[in-house]
Amino acid sequence: MASMIEVRDLLALQGRMEAKQLSLSLHTPQPLIDAMLERMEAMGRAQRIQEDADGCLTGSCKSCPEGKACLKEWWALR
Template sequence: MASIIQVRDLLALQGRMEAKQLSHSLHTPQPMIDAMLERLEAMGKAMRIREEADGCLSGSCKSCPQGKACLREWWTLRG
């Protein structure tokens, strides 16, 4: 299981990553990664970036059957 420092270090090396990528790279369950990322955000060390995928045809994710599946959330360290 990864530590919060390993999460921070991997973000520093990669620049930005999704929680799912961090979970896979560090062999740690995603709920644990999510908690660590939220803690890093609360400490002012990391920030989340929400992006919309270019493939969204309608532009209306609220009515999307996948329920905002086209929105991506990235994490990066604060400078």
């Protein structure tokens, strides 16, 4: 299992990553990574970056058959 320091170090090396990518890279369950990222965000060490849906074909998640599955959430250090 990874520590919060390892999560921080990997974000520092990669710039920004999705929680799933962090989980796979560090061989750590995603709920634990999510908890660490939320804690880092509360401490002011990490920030959540929402990807814009500029590649959306329908223009609205409500009418999209994919729902919000196409929206990605990235994490980066502050």
